[in-house]
Amino acid sequence: MVVANQFEMVCGLEVHVELQTKTKIFCGCTTEFGGEQNTHVCPVCLGMPGALPVLNREVVNFAIKAGLALDCEIAEFSKFDRKNYFYPDLSKNYQTSQFDLPICGKGGLEIEIDGEKKWIGITRAHMEEDAGKLVHSGETISTSNESSVDYNRAGVPLLEIVSEPDMRSIPEVLAYLEKLVQILEYTEVSDCRLEQGSVRFDVNVSLRPFGTDTLGIRTETKNLNSFSSVRRCMEYEVARQARVLNAGENVVQETRTWDEGQGITLTLRSKEEAHDYRYFPEPDLPPLVIDKEWVERIRKTLPELPAARRARLQTLGLSAYDAAVITQAKAMADFFDEALTYYTDAKTLANWVMGDMTRLLNSNQCSVVDSPISAKQLAELLQLINKGTLSGKIAKSVLEEMYSTSKDASMIVKEKGLAQISDEGALLGIIDGVLAANPQSVEDYRAGKDKAIGFLVGQIMKATKGQANPGLVNQLLKEKLA
Amino acid sequence: MNMTISREDVEYVAALARLELTEPEIQEYTEQLNSILDYAAMLERLDTDDVVPTAHAVPIHNVLREDQVRPSINHAKALRNAPDGDEGFFRVPRISLT
Amino acid sequence: MESVSIGKSVSEQHELLVHKDVSSTELTKAYIARIHSVDPDLQAYLTVLEDKALAQAAEIDRKIAHNEVLGALEGIPMALKDNMCTEGIRTSCASKMLESFIPPYNATVTDRLQAAGTILLGKVNMDEFAMGSSTENSYFAKTRNPWDLERVPGGSSGGAAVAVAADEASFSLGSDTGGSIRQPASFCGVVGMKPTYGAVSRLGLIAFASSLDQIGPFTKTVRDNALVLNAIAGYDPLDSTSVAYEKPDYTKFLVNNVKGLRIGIPREYYGEGIDPEVAKGIQAGIQTLIDLGAEVSECSLPHTEYAIPAYYLIATAEASSNLARYDGVRYGYRAEAEDVLGMFKQTRAEGFGPEVKRRIMLGTYALSSGYYDAYYLKAQKVRTLIKRDFDQAFEKFDVLLSPTAPTTAFKFGEKSADPLTMYLSDITTVPINLAGIPAISIPAGFVKGMPIGMQLMGKAFDEGTLYRVAYTFEQNTNHHTLKPSLSGEVLASGSR
């Protein structure tokens, strides 16, 4: 980027992630995605007169869990506040959120770019409720003569994770997001389904000349819902701000919105029009007091986090690259670890998991969770190779058969008679036949043309439909020709 | 009288509260809010630097519900009171971005 | 028979039902007849549920016919203030905004009274969204005081007080944010209890100020009051501010004995606004208690004068947020407009009355950027000081005693011109809501033919002791037995 020579980018992110509870944050309505409009609603999430909120315990548990996974301090005392603003998707015209005493305080996570490690600070994380969904009659919100509101999403629990302005490049931002989403998935506090809008990003960007310490004037672009939108939005915003600064003008502090179709950001409201949210303590909800016991109870439920898991796999002989690929998604890593309890050669296992197994899953657009081949079944297949029952080549076709039938490898081998021929007597007979039929090759070999043996092995494998134990064939053939 | 709150303040607050006020209302509220806030100024006499604010009358904490689904209300009930409800939606007129 | 029975207390009516001297249907019909006869003048009711009430009564009568055990409130006709949600029955908050609002659910108190077998006669008038001290702020009607039709019944639960005072219901429920049960009880000569914050569920009570609102009963006698509180109080898991306390049987406290009980008289409650005649009446009541063996002495609640501004800042701030939901989208009134912003502004301008708008304005201002610390936060700190005053007083006293209101019922329009004057008359009631403690108003005599009320304040969740003092006082006086000579006045008013 041209601007990179003149300006340094400073970026902080606010990530809103939907917590994976069964019910909404303040009422018993289901959080299930989809559902006919306004059917997952009740007096509480519709903001009916007289309705009162009751906090979902699991939301607090998940917030603590995410906080621990992100190295955050867990507040001993926290409370809810009302954030007051009018919008038709907000059923009470205030959002119940946390203002000055959030459940999670300072934390952070480590990213790695081209081998360089960097710590990205997290300022805070707090619990809040989602709003409903607006459906517009026209193309966009402003060109629609009317809009319709569906409150099914209203009250779905969110955790808003606010980072420090620690990121200095788009790759850093993307690395932070990937890492963050990975941790949230690992801890199972969220399914992080970006396509369903269960993670949303607000991006704060400013530029400053290299070598200065003071922050430039920033803009905040709200409600991005994919990594690629974040990347494109930032590319646009960095270029735009650089143009403004190069023209000797000032960037306007404002809230912007991303237009996915046009690939540009637009002014939503300026600082002067900024909301006066009139936060005050939520009188309908008593505060939260989280003691050490509660925190420790949650800590015990924390899974091994990606970094620790990666390190462990490397001690088992996996390359850094392989360990990273396996631990990228928790489900894959769990599959790997389970297979490892039946088959101890981690390196070979990794090759199969990352290779044929992944290829099969991808070509069938299947997630590892739904894999028709269990971890135990894969392990059994690999054991058959080790025992010499199967050749690596035949094992690949057995794996395909396993995928389509969910049968055990040994069962398929038995049914199809695929076991390797390791019986010397049987093989010697076949070898004799092949040698008799190919006198020229025998002569060539004896004349020093080593290649000829390859042809002979091929003929033997052909005669046994590939089931001959290749090591044994080689050994017996050499003895015969000696 | 001490003008604690100006006409502009009243207009700003009315905008925040989404209240369309008439000219006589703006004048009336400016006057009345001033008189009430002047009276409230007596609170300044109290030194409350070391006083913890009370948000809840009864000091309870950690009131929590188990994560169990309770039946939602049906469509008809949800929309029965809607001034403009149609096809299961609540309808609103044009939303301007600012 | 019927017309006599409506004047009786809940416990007397219960005996009549049990002994089949009167049926629940007869009792209900008698109340409906009474409503038809006096309510055109008094205008306590916003909605009368004749058919539903009679159907409920018939149900109870079947139980009686089968000699089933009858609960203390079974078959007793009552009324609810129109800010308590009743499923399928309009709940208007006396506002144009909710003129046609039909709640899809019941308030917890509605459910509990239904479970107790009471007969819901209807929904009664109030100041719009419970904001007011005279019921003059109702969008629908001006409820009149049965003791003098030229005077207000008090507020905001004016309809609920009048319904009981004029025998239009055996008992009723009101809500009290800054005196809205006690002051109308005092003005109308009935018993009104504001329980401890957290004792009665607020679920389904349309919120005015969430940290101050509390539901409580209006009754003719102290015993009735304890009976009704028995039915409605107690933990509700659906109200997070409801307290899981050990709920006693409140009738156990109804003993005619105050010997040795320590009663404090806070001198700040006898400030400049107090009518000397009212003070005199209360003094006589204090003497009665002294004669009965109570240990009475003066005490101080030094931050009392700060309670009014603190109360009005906190209550209006919470109200400004609570009332934001009335925007014409999901329920209630809607004004048509080109865009959503215009629709919101116009809906709220037309749907709310002047007092509601005034309080929304004040509350919004108190929370707005730059003023939060000076107003709202300061008020919350003062709230702490007021609470502390009470804590200290209750180290020395079991109960505190004051007039419920500085005056008797005032005339229509007398105070509505200047909101501040109206607010200042709440000096004796708002500190109690800020502290969250219980207080009861009981009939304590008359000044120029108008009732005065004595307020007893207690420790949190010590409603029992308040009932004990109130009961003893009631057993040794006859103020509560006097009734407004309504039929005569109503006839006379026909010429108006």
Ligand SMILES: [Zn+2]
């Ligand atoms: Zn709900």
